[in-house]
Amino acid sequence: MKIGIPKEIKNNENRVGMTPAGVFELTKRNHIVYIQTSAGFGSGFFDEDYQEAGAIILNSIEEVYASSDMIVKVKEPIQEEYQLIKPNQIVFTYFHFASSEILTKAMIKSDAICIAYETVEEADGSLPLLIPMSEVAGRMSIQQGAKYLEKPIKGRGVLLGGVPGVPPGKVLVLGAGIVGIQAAKMAAGLGAHVTIMDINMKQLRYVNDVMPNHVVTEFSSEYNIRKRIEESDLIIGGVLIKGAKAPKLITKDMLKNMRPGTVIVDVAVDQGGCFETTKATTHEDPTYIIDDVVHYCVANMPGAVPYTSTVALTNVTLPYVIKLANDGWEKACENNVPLSKGLNIVKGKVVYKEITEAFNWETEVT
Template sequence: MRIGCPKEIKNHEYRVGLTPESVRELTANGHEVWVETGAGLGIGSTDADYRACGATIQPDAKTVFDGCEMIVKVKEPQAVERAMLREGQVLYTYLHLAPDPEQTADLVKSGVTAIAYETVTGPGGSLPLLKPMSQVAGRMSIQAGATALEKANGGRGVLLGGVPGVLPGRVMVIGGGVVGFNAAQMAVGLGADVTILDRDPEVLERLGVHFESRAKTRFSNQANIEQMICEAELVIGAVLIPGAAAPKLVTRDMLKCMKPGAVLVDVAIDQGGCFETSRPTTHAEPTYVVDEVVHYCVANMPGAVARTSTYALNNVTLPHALRMANLGWKAALKANAHLAEGLNVHAGKVTYKAVADELGYDYLPVAEAVN
C-alpha cells in the first residue's frame, strides 16, 4: 500500500502523522510511504531523516493526497485538505465530528473512509489512541492555566502553589478521567488546593486512594459545580463522552460568582467544549475574557509540545496503521473490533452512532460498511 503523510496546516500545529521511525516500520513491511516536504520539521525531523528511513519526499500536499491510498494525519482535515479526499481512500486521523457539521458534510460528500483515532477502543471501553494526547493535554492544562492566571496575562495574579504564609490557589477539575487525573497530578505537584469532580463512584474512589489527602474529591452535580466554581481560581473542563458533543456543565450565569481574573481551561473544546461560553482558540491567540473570567480554549493543546506528543501518538496509532496496510482496511476492521469502532464515515454514510444522532444523519452500522 502507498501511505501518505502530509504536513499539518492547522494554526500552530507542529505534530506530524508519522515519525521517521514509523516510516521505517511501514517500509520494512513492504509499503511505500510518501511524506510532504517539511512535514516533520516541527518535531525536529528533516526530509533527510525521512529519506533515511525509506520515505519518498513529495513537494506538496496535493501530490500526497492524489497519490496515496491511505492518508495518516494528526488533526482533522481542514477545508482545503477535505477537497483533496476521494472515494476509496482511507483517512486515519483525529476527527471529532460531533461538534463539526461542516467537516462531517465534506467527508460524507467525498466518499472517503474516515477512521477516527478518538473512537478506536481498547479493553474495558478504554480509548487508547486518545489517551496519550489526553495525558499531554491534562498536564498542559495546568501549565496553561497557571500562565493565564498571571496578572500580565489578564489573570487574577495568583501563584497556584502559594508561598509560606499565603494560601495556594484553588483548582477545580471537572472530570476524573485521563485528562482530569493528569491535570490533578500536575496541580498537586505544584502545591495547589485541588478538588476533582466526577459522577462515577468508582472513579472517585480510585482518585481518593491515589491522591489520599493531597486532593479532594466531590460528586459532580449542578449544586456542587455551582459552589466550587465560585471558590476556584482555576477550573479545568475535562469531561468526555466518546464521539459525542461535550455537555455544557458550566453556564454563563455561573461565571457571575467567579472571582475576577479566574481562569477556565476547556480541554473538551475539541468536542464542542463543556463551558457555555467556550469557543475554539489557537496557540497564536489562546485566551479571551467573558464577564472578567479568562478562557483558554486551544483546540490542539498537545501541538505546542509537538515532539513529545507525536512520539506518544505514534506509539499507539502505528500498530493499527500497519494492520490496515498489511490486510487492507476492511479485513483489518473485521479482524479487530476495537479498530472497527474507529470507523466514523464510509462511502457517503456516517458509521458512528453518536455522530449520526448529534448531526441528524442516517446511521450505517460498521458491520454493514465492511461487508
C-alpha cells in the same frame, strides 16, 4: 500499500502524523510511504530522517493525497484539504466529527473511509489512541492555566503553589478521566489545593486512593459545581463522552459567580466544549475574556509540545496503521474490534451513531 503523511496546515499545528521510526516499520514491510517536505520540521524531524527510514519526499500536499491509498494525519482535514481526499481513500486521524457538521458533510461527500483515532475503543472501554494526547493536554492545562493566572494577562494574580504564609491556589477539575487525573497530578505537584469532580464513584475512589491528601474528590452535580466555582482560581474542563458532544457543565450565568481573573481551561473543546461560553481558539490567540473570566480554549493543545506529542501518538497509532496497511481496511476492521469502532464514515455513509445524534439527523446508521 501507499501511505501518505501530509504536513498539518491547521493554525499552529506542529505535530506530524508519524515519526521516522514509524515510517521505518512500514517501509521494512514493503509499504511505500510518501511524506510532504518539511512535514516533520515542527516536531524536530527532518526530511533526511524520513529518507533514511525509507520514505519518499514529495513537494506538495496535493501530491501526497493524490499518490496515497491511506492518509495518516494528526488533526482533522480543514477546508483546503476537502477536495484533495479521494473516494475509497483511508483517512486515519483525529476527526471529532460531533463538533463540526461542515467537516462531517465534507467527509460524507468525499466517499472516503474515515477512521477516527478518538473512537478506536478497547474491550474495557478505554480509548487507546486518545489517551496519550489526553495525558499531554491534561498536564498542559495546568501549565497554561498557571501562566494565565498571572496579572499581566488578566488573571487573578495567584501563584498556584502559594508560598510560606500564603495559601496555595485552588484548582477545580471537572472529570476524573485521563485528562482530569493528569491535570490533578500536575496541579498537586505544584502544591495547589485540588478538587476533582465526577459522577463515576469508581473513578473517584481510584483518585482518592492514588492522589495525595491535598487532592479531594467530590460528586459532580450542578449544585456542587456552582458552589465550588465561587472559590476556585483555575477550573479545568476534562469531560469526555465518547464520539459525542461534551455536556455543558458551566453555563454563562455561572461566570458572574466566579471571581474576576478566574481562569477556565476547556480541554473538551474538540468535542464542543463543556463550558457554554467555549469557542475554539489557537495557540496564536489562545484566550478571551467574558465577564472577567479568562477562557483558554485552544483546540490542539498538544500541538504546542509537538516532539513529545508526535512520539507519544506514533507509539499508539503505529500498530493500527500496520494492520490497515497489511490487510486493507475491511479485513483489518473485521479482525480487530477496537479498530472497527474507529470507523465513522464509510463511502458516504455515517456508521457511528453518536455523529447523527450530535446533529439530530434521522439518517439510519448501520
